[in-house]
Amino acid sequence: MTSPERYEAALGSIEDELDDRIAHYSSLGHELERHRIEQRTRYDLEMIREIGHCQSMENYSLHFDGRERGQRPYCLLDFFAACAKQFHGNPDKFLVIMDESHVTLPQVGGMYYGDRSRKESLIEHGFRLPTAADNRPLKIPEFQKLVPQMVYVSATPGERELRHLCEITGQSLPNGLLHAKSGGGAGQADRDKKHPDSESLYHMVQHIDGIAKMEIRPTGLLDPEIEVRPTSGQVADLLSEINIRIEQGERTLVTVLTIKFAEEVSQYLNQMGVKAHYLHSEIDTIERTEIINALRIGHIDVIVGINLLREGLDIPEVSLVAIFDADRQGFLRNERSLLQTIGRAARNVNGHVLLYADSMSPAMRASIQQTLERRERQQASNEANGVVPKTIQKALPKMNSDVDDLIAGTSTSKDGTRRLIAKKGGRKEGDWAQKLNIGAGAWAAGDGQDGSSGQNSNNSIGKSNIQLTYDEPDDVLSGLEPSQIQDLLGELRSAMKEAAKNLDFEEAARLRDRVFELEQRL
DSSP, X not given: OOOHHHHHHHHHHHHHHHHHHHHHHHHXXXXXXXXXXXXXXXXXXXXXXXXXXXXXXXXXXXXXXXXXTTOOOOXXXXXXXXXXXXXXXXXXXXXXXXXXXXXXXXXHHHHHHHHHHHHHHXXXXXXXOGGGGGSOOOOHHXXXXXXXXXXXXXXXXXXXXXXXXXXXXXXXXXXXXXXXXXXXXXXXXXXXXXXXXXXXXXXXXXXXXXXXXXXXXXXXXXXXXXXXXXXXXXXXXXXXXXXXXXXXXXXXXXXXXXXXXXXXXXXXXXXXXXXXXXXXXXXXXXXHHHHHHHHHHTSOSEEEESSSSSTTOOOTTEEEEEETTTTOOSGGGSHHHXXXXXXXXXXXXXXXXXXXXXXXXXHHHHXXXXXXXXXXXXXXXXXXXXXXXXXXXXXXXXXXXXXXXXXXXXXXXXXXXXXXOOXXXXXXXXXXXXXXXXXXXXXXXXXXXXXXXXXXXXXXXXXXXXXXXTTOOHHHHTTOOHHHHHHHHHHHHHHHHHHHHTTOHHHHHHHHHHHHHHHHHO
């Protein structure tokens, strides 16, 4: 998409920068780095000339864009401005809404500094030219300058958003923001630590004008009741509360401070007959989604997590949230974290929160105060308008549907039959579903919506509409009768011919190989 003139100018500019870099390393006597950058860049130049691109082409964007060193790169916000100018005659006529801004706005600064740290290391050791650092994310001041109209959306706004609002509207900063170093604007606040004497979030929000508050829920749901209990015997106390929720068909979330404690609590609950599993950073994203879906359906009664049970987790079936070490000071137990965790119980009419602590920290006091005030406002609104609170109705995930099929190891064919499509060898040994005797084979045997964990898939073959496919684990096939294998062979041969007819020869070959394996088994 680059004009021939700009194209040649960019290649010449890259070569000039390369010559400067070679001279720089030669003057320092760094022969390895000199050889490395020369070989890498000349290879890239040759690839660009021959086929129009090379690996990591984006690192040469400054030369192709015609930007100056240090100038920010172009981004999607420039496209928004161009569209606004084209269709509305004003480049400022577009709106950006930043959801969960207390998390996403700091990530803007985090992206820049993370990218910069990595690029500086590559440049220093001769893997990249210095202009590679100019292909970067935006800094926070650049980001905020590009956005003409911004709506920050958060139940727990952060200091950066509040500071930005004060600067834009000319308001004096509350004490909670005054302790930050002056002179750097919103961007400087990224690197400032919050002073221990700062006001709480609750008090800061009261002193700033221009914050639109939406605190009345149309569902009429009240913020959950909060109860503080001593830490002595906390796990046994929690177990009794969990059992009450299980009898009512409801779920529980538990938050702790360490991975080890999460696993220990989960193990204890399982030993006591409660289907529980931990959820922390060492579990990959797909498995996390699978565990949360299993909780909603009822295959799991309790999830024990650390910092994953916060923003964006919407589980109406959860009526109890328990927070261990609630009085500990720090990131995981500050006012914002406590409020977000408490909010996970605000989707259920029976929402209840247990804070296990032996003292009352300032964060606990502020979060409890906010929750109680919102609860009172909602209660008054309900009474004034005759609203009866109702638990949010949200469709349950189906373990045989689209994305969840791939996660659960099941698939639905055109005729409505469900197939197990786990890789040969089945689930990895000792994974969460295997420990709890649930998973693809178990919940594919029933409809998965009644809260039961289903029956063993080996026993259900031939008794339901489940069919096996060519890549089914051998340990499942070992439970088949010869007649059932013959039926499967007939199906596979038909599918193989259909794949060949559709010119999907790779699929046909896989089916052919599986047919051969089954014939050998017979």
